[in-house]
Amino acid sequence: MTQQEPSPRLPSQLTPQKLIIASRESRLAMWQAEHVRDRLAALYPDCQISILGMTTRGDQILDRTLSKVGGKGLFVKELEVAMAEGRADLAVHSLKDVPMDLPEGFELAAVLEREDPRDAFVSNDYASLADLPPGAVVGTSSLRRQALIAARYPQLVIKPLRGNLDTRLGKLDRGEYAAIILAAAGLIRLGLPQRIRAVLDPGHSLPAAGQGAMAIEVASGARSDGVDLQAILAPLNHADTRHAVLAERKVSKIFGGSCQIPLAAHATVDGARMHLRAMVATPDGTRSAFAELSGPSGQPELLGEQVSALLEQQDAQAILAVCKQDAAADA
Numbered sequence: 235m236t237q238q239e240p241s242p243r244l245p246s247q248l249t250p251q252k253l254i255i256a257s258r259e260s261r262l263a264m265w266q267a268e269h270v271r272d273r274l275a276a277l278y279p280d281c282q283i284s285i286l287g288m289t290t291r292g293d294q295i296l297d298r299t300l301s302k303v304g305g306k307g308l309f310v311k312e313l314e315v316a317m318a319e320g321r322a323d324l325a326v327h328s329l330k331d332v333p334m335d336l337p338e339g340f341e342l343a344a345v346l347e348r349e350d351p352r353d354a355f356v357s358n359d360y361a362s363l364a365d366l367p368p369g370a371v372v373g374t375s376s377l378r379r380q381a382l383i384a385a386r387y388p389q390l391v392i393k394p395l396r397g398n399l400d401t402r403l404g405k406l407d408r409g410e411y412a413a414i415i416l417a418a419a420g421l422i423r424l425g426l427p428q429r430i431r432a433v434l435d436p437g438h439s440l441p442a443a444g445q446g447a448m449a450i451e452v453a454s455g456a457r458s459d460g461v462d463l464q465a466i467l468a469p470l471n472h473a474d475t476r477h478a479v480l481a482e483r484k485v486s487k488i489f490g491g492s493c494q495i496p497l498a499a500h501a502t503v504d505g506a507r508m509h510l511r512a513m514v515a516t517p518d519g520t521r522s523a524f525a526e527l528s529g530p531s532g533q534p535e536l537l538g539e540q541v542s543a544l545l546e547q548q549d550a551q552a553i554l555a556v557c558k559q560d561a562a563a564d565a
């Protein structure tokens with residue numbers, strides 16, 4: 235799991251003198267941008283690397299669930315505008331927040347090695363979901379987490395929880411929730427692993443496509459001074475993680491791809507083989523479809539298509555129709 239792509243050994247005149255990284259300003263986003271900055275600084279010691287912090291619409295709108303205000307694109311659009319205008323060269327994202335289809339003219343130059351992809355149970359008073367008394371309030375705004383919890387623990391009450399990690403932990407600590415569910419990766423990166431009371435078994439709480447992975451987005455083609463950003467960033471790519479997330483994102487894309495439906499997709503890679511598991515459900519968790527398959531690591535998108543076909547055979551379309559009705563009733 236730790237091999238990196240071979241370094242491209244760029245001719246020295248093509249290594250950049252200056253790189254600007256666009257990032258959201260949340261503590262997690264900044265940690266991730268600094269991580270990329272430090273890795274690039276080690277590769278290109280003569281390059282001056284800075285971080286341009288930005289606020290996105292996704293950070294500003296905190297009173298509605300993401301699925302209602304337009305989905306994942308809200309976290310990346312401003313960063314793409316900065317790249318298109320030449321104010322930044324690359325953007326660092328949590329891959330989970332990156333839409334399945336990037337706008338024309340942008341691509342993912344690197345997918346970094348994945349951190350723990352699992353969901354984490356976080357609480358000051360309880361050790362696990364199973365410990366919560368009936369009626370206890372659990373915070374999450376993820377439809378996937380909501381459906382998975384409702385299916386196994388229908389006696390719990392799920393309430394929306396938005397905002398960056400510090401905001402969410404603050405709401406838990408003020409007693410607004412008995413427990414909250416967060417990605418383990420974010421807590422680990424922020425140096426808060428002690429907040430994790432239990433990691434949820436992926437067999438019960440299958441992770442979201444891309445969870446725990448970071449990606450670097452660039453504008454396609456060479457920079458105006460001829461610097462090939464793709465080649466510059468290639469050494470940061472982690473091949474196994476890229477293959478896993480390509481398979482996961484294929485499933486997301488086939489099922490309509492944003493926060494609108496409860497959908498999980500998680501792949502593991504073992505050398506030349508990979509295994510993909512995926513699930514779709516109704517938001518109340520009462521109906522769900524699950525499928526899994528193994529295949530060659532070199533054809534992740536094919537595996538994604540095959541697993542999606544298995545889900546469809548299990549009536550996934552009927553589940554999605556229920557979700558769409560819910561969405562229409564909300565509107």
Ligand SMILES: NCc1[nH]cc(CCC(=O)O)c1CC(=O)O
Binds near residue numbers: 328330420444448
């Ligand atoms: N939707 C927000 C988001 N995007 C990425 C992460 C965590 C880090 C990751 O998955 O890489 C989180 C927070 C969470 O789900 O708890």
